[in-house]
Amino acid sequence: MNMMRAARLHEIGGSFAIDQIPIPTPGRQEVLVKVEACGLIPNLRNVVTHFPNWYPFLPLPALPATFGLDSAGTVTAVGDGVTAWKPGDRVYVNPGIGCGECRYCRQGEPTRCNSYTFMGYFGFGPGSQAIFERYPHAGYGEYLTAPAANLVRLPDTLSSAQAARLGYLGTAYSAIRKSALRPGQSLLILGATGTLGVGATLLALAFGAARVLVVARDRTALERLVALDPRRVVPVLLGEGGIAGQARRHLPDGVDAMLDTLGAKAPAELSVDAMGAVARGGRIVQIGGVAGPIPIDPHPFMCAQLQYIGSLWFTPTEGEELVGMIGAGLVDLGLLEPRAYPLEQLNEALAAVESQANGFTNFHITHA
Numbered sequence: 001m002n003m004m005r006a007a008r009l010h011e012i013g014g015s016f017a018i019d020q021i022p023i024p025t026p027g028r029q030e031v032l033v034k035v036e037a038c039g040l041i042p043n044l045r046n047v048v049t050h051f052p053n054w055y056p057f058l059p060l061p062a063l064p065a066t067f068g069l070d071s072a073g074t075v076t077a078v079g080d081g082v083t084a085w086k087p088g089d090r091v092y093v094n095p096g097i098g099c100g101e102c103r104y105c106r107q108g109e110p111t112r113c114n115s116y117t118f119m120g121y122f123g124f125g126p127g128s129q130a131i132f133e134r135y136p137h138a139g140y141g142e143y144l145t146a147p148a149a150n151l152v153r154l155p156d157t158l159s160s161a162q163a164a165r166l167g168y169l170g171t172a173y174s175a176i177r178k179s180a181l182r183p184g185q186s187l188l189i190l191g192a193t194g195t196l197g198v199g200a201t202l203l204a205l206a207f208g209a210a211r212v213l214v215v216a217r218d219r220t221a222l223e224r225l226v227a228l229d230p231r232r233v234v235p236v237l238l239g240e241g242g243i244a245g246q247a248r249r250h251l252p253d254g255v256d257a258m259l260d261t262l263g264a265k266a267p268a269e270l271s272v273d274a275m276g277a278v279a280r281g282g283r284i285v286q287i288g289g290v291a292g293p294i295p296i297d298p299h300p301f302m303c304a305q306l307q308y309i310g311s312l313w314f315t316p317t318e319g320e321e322l323v324g325m326i327g328a329g330l331v332d333l334g335l336l337e338p339r340a341y342p343l344e345q346l347n348e349a350l351a352a353v354e355s356q357a358n359g360f361t362n363f364h365i366t367h368a
């Protein structure tokens, strides 16, 4: 039997151990991918340590389990019924999998499926365990099997290491679509220098935003974003007066849309402050998971026709659209500095990314 190395978690709160396990065989409509790079998620240590207590309704895979969310590599084998892919194709694997049978899955909207599950991370419903059992492999193993429908073809200009960042970029892409931002309009990005925020800024410019208000605490990091396009990117420094007040000094009517990328550790007061910058009819899209509650007063919300939208991940189709933009040169990932770790250093890498994560560094695992 052909074997591979996989970094697996054996107990909640434990470290990852390098195990030798069999290379899986792709089933019908599935492919086998040799993983070249997999992203490092700052939240993964929390997930494998605290999620069973914090969020018991978000199931983890049965242990021992291979984790690793954003995988990019090369197809090495295809199962029966696969016609669009062949060995040698370079791909990103969208790890979000639905049941495949409910009406949302059939509509190409698996993020709405009751069983929606991230391979190599966690699931969203009671149907997730069955999906983990069918797809137990993920990016911290050398090979994984995945549904052919979840692959995104990579252009030559996009390296596997860069593609390991597509989860964050895709999340921002889907959020901007849901924000209904039109060319020439304005977008406020709260938490703009973080891992979601930097990608959101690049994409907002590519979508043709006339003004991108980037809100963050780090002046030097904000300057890096402004340098992307000094005419269109407007810095809003946290701690120098309110966010809404600063934003409305630049745009008195307010911004057309807002992305909230703040994570669970950030104070929700910042989100509430920033929402005051949104113009009448504007949309606020939540992708960071800031710890609420967020107060919404229905009467003024109604009168101003505001919308508050939660957005989860992105569909395989949205992933293809995003990669199309990158391949066409509309989004330049050149500002992301790669920081690669070999699989043996996964535990050290997760500790490093937890404390050092920033929007400009692309932390990932490489399989030598």
Ligand SMILES: [Zn+2]
Pocket (backbone or CB within 6 Å): 098, 099, 100, 101, 102, 103, 104, 105, 106, 110, 113, 114, 115
């Ligand atoms: Zn479904």
